[in-house]
Amino acid sequence: MHNITVALDAMGGDFGPSVTVPAAVQALSLFPELKVIVVGDKPSIEQHILTLGYGDNPRLSVVHSDRIISNTEKPSFALRHSRDTSMRIALDLVESDQADACISCGNTGALMALSRFRLKLLPGIDRPALVAALPSASGQKTWMLDLGANASADAESLFQFAVMGSALAEQHLATKPRVAILNIGAEEIKGNDLVKRCAEMMSQTPSINYIGYIEGNEILHDVADVVVCDGFVGNTVLKASEGTAQLFLNKLKARLGASTFKGWIARILFSDLINEVKTLNPDQYNGASLLGLRGIVIKSHGSADVSALVHAIGEAVHEVKRQVPNKISDRLEAVLLERQY
Amino acid sequence: MHNITVALDAMGGDFGPSVTVPAAVQALSLFPELKVIVVGDKPSIEQHILTLGYGDNPRLSVVHSDRIISNTEKPSFALRHSRDTSMRIALDLVESDQADACISCGNTGALMALSRFRLKLLPGIDRPALVAALPSASGQKTWMLDLGANASADAESLFQFAVMGSALAEQHLATKPRVAILNIGAEEIKGNDLVKRCAEMMSQTPSINYIGYIEGNEILHDVADVVVCDGFVGNTVLKASEGTAQLFLNKLKARLGASTFKGWIARILFSDLINEVKTLNPDQYNGASLLGLRGIVIKSHGSADVSALVHAIGEAVHEVKRQVPNKISDRLEAVLLERQY
Structure with missing residues (x-):
C-alpha cells in the first residue's frame, strides 16, 4: 500500500x-x-x-x-x-x-x-473547472461542471470540461459516463451559440459518450452522469437547487419540530425522513474538485x-x-x- | 366596470x-x-x-x-x-x-x-422577456426574468428586463419592488461582464430600487422582489429548482402513500403537508407573461x-x-x- x-x-x-x-x-x-x-x-x-x-x-x-x-x-x-x-x-x-x-x-x-x-x-487545458457530485433521484451521483471557476466560457473550454468530467466520472462508475450539455430545451434548434458549437464538437468525438442536451429539471433525475455548462450557469443552477432544497427541509423540520401532539407523533414515526430527504440536497457531498x-x-x-x-x-x-x-x-x-x- | x-x-x-x-x-x-x-x-x-x-x-x-x-x-x-x-x-x-x-x-x-x-x-424595448412569479419562503412572490424568451442577452437588454420586471411587480406590491441581478457571488468583483455592466446602469437609475447582486440560493428566500438574468440562466435555474422540488415531493408522496401502518398514520396526520409543500414548488403559479x-x-x-x-x-x-x-x-x-x- x-x-x-x-x-x-x-x-x-x-x-x-x-x-x-x-x-x-x-x-x-x-x-x-x-x-x-x-x-x-x-x-x-x-x-x-x-x-x-x-x-x-x-x-x-x-x-x-x-x-x-x-x-x-x-x-x-x-x-x-x-x-x-x-x-x-x-x-x-x-x-x-x-x-x-x-x-x-x-x-x-x-x-x-x-x-x-x-x-x-x-x-491542452485552457481553463480549470470546478466540479462536484450531486445526488439524484435514483441514488446515483451526477457530476456537474463548471460550478464557477470561470464566469464565462467558450465552446472549446466547454468541450474540455466535458472531457475532464468524463475522465473523473469514469473513476467512480463501472460504465462509460453519459455526458450531456445543459440547455434551455432538448430540441436541436434551441440554445445559444456556445452550447450549439460545443454539441457539434461532442458529436464528432466518439470516445465521449455524448447523449445530447438536457434541461435544468433533469439534472437531479439521473438522466446523465456528467452535466456540462459554463461557470455562471453552473454556479447559479447549483445554488438555486440548494436554495430550493433548503426551503423544503425547513418546512419539514418545522413540521416535525412542532411542540404539538402531531409534532410528537411525527418525530416518533418520521425522524428518519429528514435524513432521507437530506440525501437529496445537492449540497450533501462536500468537496468540489478543481480539475x-x-x-x-x-x-x-x-x-x-x-x-x-x-x-x-x-x-x-x-x-x-x-x-x-x-x-x-x-x-x-x-x-x-x-x-x- | x-x-x-x-x-x-x-x-x-x-x-x-x-x-x-x-x-x-x-x-x-x-x-x-x-x-x-x-x-x-x-x-x-x-x-x-x-x-x-x-x-x-x-x-x-x-x-x-x-x-x-x-x-x-x-x-x-x-x-x-x-x-x-x-x-x-x-x-x-x-x-x-x-x-x-x-x-x-x-x-x-x-x-x-x-x-x-x-x-x-x-x-425602447429591444427584446421581449418571459417573466413568472415564483413562491418564496415567506409567502411573498418573486418575479424572475428572462426565463427563456432569449437564449442570450446584452447589458442593455438585461437593464430593460429590470425596468419591465419592476413595472410589473409594482402592480402587485404596495412597496417599490427590490430589484436584484442574479450573479455568482454577492461581491462587487464577481460575475461576468454582462452583469457588471448592467449593475453599473442600474446603480445610475434612481427610479429603480436596485439592491445589488443575489446568488442562486437566495431566489426563493424573499431577498428580492424582481430577479434579473439572461434567458439561458433564468430558464435553467427555474427548471433546476422545479426539478429539485419535484424530487422532494416524490419522496414525500412515496412516504405518505405507503400501504403500511406508518403510511396510514402519515396520511391522517400529514395529508395537508403535501399541499403546503406544493406551494413552495416554483412551478406552482401558472401563467408566464411575455413582457x-x-x-x-x-x-x-x-x-x-x-x-x-x-x-x-x-x-x-x-x-x-x-x-x-x-x-x-x-x-x-x-x-x-x-x-x-
Whole structure:
C-alpha cells in the first residue's frame, strides 16, 4: 500500500483549526494509508491536537504559516500577497511533491487563482473547472461542471470540461459516463451559440459518450452522469437547487419540530425522513474538485463541519489513488488525436 | 366596470379543448367582467361547451381556426406558416383590438416569435422577456426574468428586463419592488461582464430600487422582489429548482402513500403537508407573461390542468386591469429621461 499525503489548509473556512484538526484526525483513522500535513498557525493547531488527546504521530505533521487569506480578499490581491499564507504553503507542498493533494475550506477565488499559478494547467487545458457530485433521484451521483471557476466560457473550454468530467466520472462508475450539455430545451434548434458549437464538437468525438442536451429539471433525475455548462450557469443552477432544497427541509423540520401532539407523533414515526430527504440536497457531498491542474486540489465548503471536511479529504484520497490528473491528460490526448482525423 | 376580453388559444397544450374550454367557463364565473373568445376547431369546442351544459352566453364566443401549431415546429417555420392557426388568430384578435389579451398553452418559441411579429415591441424595448412569479419562503412572490424568451442577452437588454420586471411587480406590491441581478457571488468583483455592466446602469437609475447582486440560493428566500438574468440562466435555474422540488415531493408522496401502518398514520396526520409543500414548488403559479410587447400575452404550461389555466387567465385579467404594457412604457420613458441627465 502506497502512502498518500495530503496538505490541509487548516486556517480557511468559518471555523479554522477547531474543525480542520478534528477532521484530519478522523480522516487518519478512516484511511490507513493517509498522512496529513496540517498547514496553519502552529500553536493553535498543536493546542487542538492536544485537546483531542492525539499524541505524537508520524502520520500527522504541522507546517507553520504566519498569515491567512481572508474570505473577502480579491483573487488578484491574494495572488500578489500570498507568501506565508496557509493556502499558498499547502499548494506549494503539492507543487514540490511533498504532498499529493491540497484541501482548503478557504476563499474559492483565491484558491482557484493560486492553484493555477502554483500548479499550472495540464497541457491542452485552457481553463480549470470546478466540479462536484450531486445526488439524484435514483441514488446515483451526477457530476456537474463548471460550478464557477470561470464566469464565462467558450465552446472549446466547454468541450474540455466535458472531457475532464468524463475522465473523473469514469473513476467512480463501472460504465462509460453519459455526458450531456445543459440547455434551455432538448430540441436541436434551441440554445445559444456556445452550447450549439460545443454539441457539434461532442458529436464528432466518439470516445465521449455524448447523449445530447438536457434541461435544468433533469439534472437531479439521473438522466446523465456528467452535466456540462459554463461557470455562471453552473454556479447559479447549483445554488438555486440548494436554495430550493433548503426551503423544503425547513418546512419539514418545522413540521416535525412542532411542540404539538402531531409534532410528537411525527418525530416518533418520521425522524428518519429528514435524513432521507437530506440525501437529496445537492449540497450533501462536500468537496468540489478543481480539475485541469497538474495536481489535485479539493475545495471544501467554508461552512463544512468535521464530517463534511472528512468527506472532502476522502475525495482527495480517491483522486490520488486514481491519479485523476493523469487520467484527464490521457483522455484529452486521445480526444485530440481523434479530432485530428 | 369595463369589460375585459381575452382570446384563448384553445388548441395548444397537451389536452386542447378538454382543458381549455372548462377553464374558460370557470374563469367566466370567477371574473364577472370577463369575456372569452375561444379560438380553435369550432365543432370540437362547441361539443365541449355542450358537454359542460353551458348554453349560449354572450360572454363566451368561438372563433374557428383550421390549423394548429404543433409543439415540435421551429419558431421560424411557425412564423412562415401561421395563417389559419389558432395561436395566430388569437394574437390577431389582440392586434385588431377585439381582445385585450391572448393566452396560449402552445409552442413557447412560436408564441414568442408570433407575438413579436403581430403585436410589435414597445418603443425602447429591444427584446421581449418571459417573466413568472415564483413562491418564496415567506409567502411573498418573486418575479424572475428572462426565463427563456432569449437564449442570450446584452447589458442593455438585461437593464430593460429590470425596468419591465419592476413595472410589473409594482402592480402587485404596495412597496417599490427590490430589484436584484442574479450573479455568482454577492461581491462587487464577481460575475461576468454582462452583469457588471448592467449593475453599473442600474446603480445610475434612481427610479429603480436596485439592491445589488443575489446568488442562486437566495431566489426563493424573499431577498428580492424582481430577479434579473439572461434567458439561458433564468430558464435553467427555474427548471433546476422545479426539478429539485419535484424530487422532494416524490419522496414525500412515496412516504405518505405507503400501504403500511406508518403510511396510514402519515396520511391522517400529514395529508395537508403535501399541499403546503406544493406551494413552495416554483412551478406552482401558472401563467408566464411575455413582457415588452404592445399587447398582453400569457404563456401557460402545456401540461396545465383546468385550475392552472384559470390561474393564467386570471393573470391576463390582472394585467389588462393594470394596463401593464402602458405602465412599462411609462416607466421606460422615465428611466430613459433619467439616463439623459
